[in-house]
Amino acid sequence: MGYSFSREGFDAVLKALARTYRIYAPVTFAGQGRFTDVDVVRYDFVTDASQIEFGKKSEYAFKELLTPLSETLFYFTEDEVKEADAQPGEVLVFLRSCDLHALKRLDQMYLGNGFAEDPFYKRIREKLQFVLIGCPASFENCFCTSMGTNRTEDGYLFSVEEQDGKILCEVPSNLKLKQLFMENGAWIEKALPSFVEENDVRVTIPATVPNSIYKAPLWDEYTARCIGCGRCNFVCPTCTCYTMQDIYYTDNGRVGERRRVAASCMVDGYTNVAGGGEYRRTKGERMRFKVLHKIYDFRRRFAYDMCVGCGRCDDACPEYISFSNIINKVDQFVKEEKADE
Ligand code: SF4
Ligand code: SF4
Structure with missing residues (x-):
């Protein structure tokens, strides 16, 4: 009504x-x-x-x-x-x-x-x-x-x-x-909400990706361009990573509070582990992780994609890096790999 x-x-x-x-x-x-x-x-x-x-x-x-x-x-x-x-x-x-x-x-x-x-x-x-x-x-x-x-x-x-x-x-x-x-x-009689039926930007998501995607040269561009600011994560409605912070009220550290604070897989330190290890050092590796999580890994677990196509990450990136472009590059890479088989 x-x-x-x-x-x-x-x-x-x-x-x-x-x-x-x-x-x-x-x-x-x-x-x-x-x-x-x-x-x-x-x-x-x-x-x-x-x-x-x-x-x-x-x-x-x-x-x-x-x-x-x-x-x-x-x-x-x-x-x-x-x-x-x-x-x-x-x-x-x-x-x-x-x-x-x-x-x-x-x-x-x-x-x-x-x-x-x-x-x-x-x-x-x-x-x-x-x-x-x-x-x-x-x-x-x-x-x-x-x-x-x-x-x-x-x-x-x-x-x-x-x-x-x-x-x-x-x-x-x-x-x-x-x-x-x-x-x-x-x-x-009718006040039904409008829904968009067409976007200027379109992406094609590959059904699956070969293991060669993990070392693909397409990620190198982002090591050069991305500055690891994490803006893309903070504006994304589906990014959920967080870290823990203990805040101590006194010098002796016996009273305080534990906070959950937002984190970003694109910023320095996110994959640091004890002993000085760091799983994804380059921005290209971080981009690979983020992109495949949004359009592949999440789907393998839950049968639908994590990314909703809101485009906020593209709007926010100070380096004009386009997430939708990357999806289409991944799709192109997968097609070329299949053609070479
Ligand atoms: S387009 Fe996808 S990855 Fe980018 S902000 Fe929206 S949901 Fe997140
Ligand atoms: S907003 Fe752009 S420059 Fe900043 S971390 Fe994300 S992709 Fe890299």
Whole structure:
């Protein structure tokens, strides 16, 4: 069932929802981008519709809400450990189709990967609900259609899309919401969210890769070009690597807290081990690991690809390295190897 709202009408809906949820959505921060006078779109808590950025792709993903960059897990003294309290209350997150697919990957890694669920992830995840933002057109660098993440049929409370100054919402089910929407907007027959059917960028993912991929010369380019900044990982909605940090409150180190902090497989030190070993020294080796994890290794374990084709890594890379280009180079390499057999 669809509804059409003026800005004021949708604001009234948000205000009513804010009594139950903290609302989290993409917001434009003027002048806070990486160059002078450049804006950035990232997630923040919102209280009215005018704060929500419907027209641009967020440069950072929603995942910081579920997997904070720095999260205190527990506090310790010499004799005892106390688990950190969970954030109270329900949260409503506005996101796009590719990000809802990314959520499936996060759930897979934290809740469906091995014998135990991650309790710290789970206690946040259980409090989240989602609103799907429609995508009437593809953004730069997106390749969601190649990854099959351009459409989403479920997993959200309602959809939202801005059209000709109106805000259109479709409510699949939920009588309470329907009543709230009816009070503040006008019923219309259809307000189904738009889904992108074509991207300028397309990728072809090989079904399998030969062992020769591990020493392929195609990775050398990235040893030369990549600066190992890790931006591609931090903006990616499906990157989940983290490390642990113990923070001591006193000089004698007997009281403190343990934090889980975001990590990146592209930065120096990530694969360091005791005795001075380092598994992936060159940036090319790190790129190989990252790319094959996203389009091959994860699929071998879970039968679908990890990458959702949001293109954020391409948007963020200061060296203009394109992840979609690399996927197509891997595919080309696999085809050439097969032709040589
Ligand atoms: S690897 Fe790049 S395109 Fe794929 S999900 Fe991560 S940020 Fe998006
Ligand atoms: S953002 Fe670009 S330069 Fe930085 S680590 Fe990723 S690929 Fe390398």
